[in-house]
Amino acid sequence: MRAIVQKHRLLFKKPGGTSRGILHHKDTYFLFIGHEQQWGVGECGVFEGLSSDDLQEYPAHLDWICQNIDKGLTTLLAHSEAFPSIQIGLETAFRSFQADDPFDIYPSDFSAGTDKIPINGLIWMGAIADMSQQIEQRLNDGFNCIKLKIGALDFDAEWALIKGLRKRFSASEITIRVDANGAYTDDQPLEKLKRLSELDLHSIEQPIAQGHWDKMAELCDRSDLPIALDEELIGVSNKDLQDKMLRSIKPQYIILKPTLIGGFAGADRWIDLAQDQGIGWWITSALESNVGLNAIAQYAYTKKPLGPQGLGTGSLFLNNIDAPLSVNQGYLSYDRQRPWSLKHLNIPTCL
Numbered sequence: 001m002r003a004i005v006q007k008h009r010l011l012f013k014k015p016g017g018t019s020r021g022i023l024h025h026k027d028t029y030f031l032f033i034g035h036e037q038q039w040g041v042g043e044c045g046v047f048e049g050l051s052s053d054d055l056q057e058y059p060a061h062l063d064w065i066c067q068n069i070d071k072g073l074t075t076l077l078a079h080s081e082a083f084p085s086i087q088i089g090l091e092t093a094f095r096s097f098q099a100d101d102p103f104d105i106y107p108s109d110f111s112a113g114t115d116k117i118p119i120n121g122l123i124w125m126g127a128i129a130d131m132s133q134q135i136e137q138r139l140n141d142g143f144n145c146i147k148l149k150i151g152a153l154d155f156d157a158e159w160a161l162i163k164g165l166r167k168r169f170s171a172s173e174i175t176i177r178v179d180a181n182g183a184y185t186d187d188q189p190l191e192k193l194k195r196l197s198e199l200d201l202h203s204i205e206q207p208i209a210q211g212h213w214d215k216m217a218e219l220c221d222r223s224d225l226p227i228a229l230d231e232e233l234i235g236v237s238n239k240d241l242q243d244k245m246l247r248s249i250k251p252q253y254i255i256l257k258p259t260l261i262g263g264f265a266g267a268d269r270w271i272d273l274a275q276d277q278g279i280g281w282w283i284t285s286a287l288e289s290n291v292g293l294n295a296i297a298q299y300a301y302t303k304k305p306l307g308p309q310g311l312g313t314g315s316l317f318l319n320n321i322d323a324p325l326s327v328n329q330g331y332l333s334y335d336r337q338r339p340w341s342l343k344h345l346n347i348p349t350c351l
Contacts, residue, residue: 001033001034002033005030005031005065007027008027008289008319009025009319010025010028010287011025012025014316023287026047028045028046028292029043029046029062029089030042030291031044031066031086031089039096039102040092040093040102041102041291041345042088042089042091043092044085044086045085045089045259045288046058050260051084051085053083053086055083058083065086065090076090084237084259087263087265087266088264091263106295106298106301106302108302109301110301112336113335115301117301117311119308120310120312121145123138123147123149125149125152128157128158131161132164135165141327145175145202146174146176146177147179148176148177149178149179150162151179151181159196162196163199166200170200175202177202177204178204179205179206180204181205182206182209183207185208189207189208189215193219194225196225204225205227205228205255206230207219207227209231216249217250220249220251220252227253228251228253229255230257233254233260237261237266243273251279253282254270254280255284256281256282256283257285258283282306283309284311290322308330315327321340322340324337324340
């Protein structure tokens with residue numbers, strides 16, 4: 001077996017605004033493995049500034065993976081614990097290699113094109129007028145779950161924007177989620193959560209920065225607005241520590257980004273712990289190309305999650321890998337009649 005890595009820079013159609021800054025591009029790596037005429041591909045979607053494996057040694061470890069691909073998946077995963085986005089790339093590449101169709105990673109009714117996945121409509125942070133325009137577009141597109149990234153603008157202005165949406169649609173008509181990305185750094189995050197709870201929101205993701213378990217536990221206990229942990233999960237790979245964290249904080253939800261938490265095996269561990277403790281969860285992508293998004297969506301479907309998932313990022317990039325994934329009326333589907341177009345995915349002929 002041989003392995004080759006290709007770096008690919010994904011370019012945003014429109015800069016994406018978060019409380020951590022503006023995103024113009026995102027680098028990712030495709031891991032190809034092959035033997036004779038058979039090949040497989042996985043995506044190692046390191047997230048600069050967020051992934052725990054955003055390390056100087058990342059390219060060198062990918063080179064090591066290529067040189068040692070014959071050691072097998074179990075050994076390679078064990079040697080890649082510090083690189084969760086490489087772990088999911090390995091898992092996907094090996095599944096891809098072993099499949100009859102290299103893009104049918106987790107065969108199901110979803111990948112067969114006979115069922116679909118409900119997803120939320122994402123609203124990037126920006127000027128209030130821009131966010132309002134995005135909301136109208138998502139509503140016109142048929143989404144009944146809207147997720148807004150908040151925390152970088154004036155709180156009152158963001159509150160008024162959400163209030164305007166809620167005045168038009170009840171919680172039974174439109175579900176609203178918000179994601180603060182740890183932006184509430186002042187001494188009164190509970191007061192902000194109290195005001196947001198007046199808007200009948202579904203939940204808020206990561207209101208304060210990760211690592212402050214006692215403070216987060218207090219918020220989860222005292223806030224009327226359900227709290228979902230997101231960044232809090234990144235870099236916490238020991239199962240005993242994961243269990244301790246969930247029991248200490250007692251969140252209402254956790255959000256699983258397989259690329260950032262050790263791939264599908266890592267997500268499985270978090271799901272088991274959450275279900276043992278009665279904690280809700282959903283799965284989201286982390287700005288992967290359609291190669292990674294496809295694998296995560298197929299995995300998500302097999303886990304039978306409740307409610308909309310965060311899998312609507314495939315249309316963000318100018319130079320994405322053209323895939324049979326499509327979003328319509330708030331659902332992600334896999335269209336078996338549409339082929340993959342690999343013009344941006346240069347499959348090595350030497351495999």
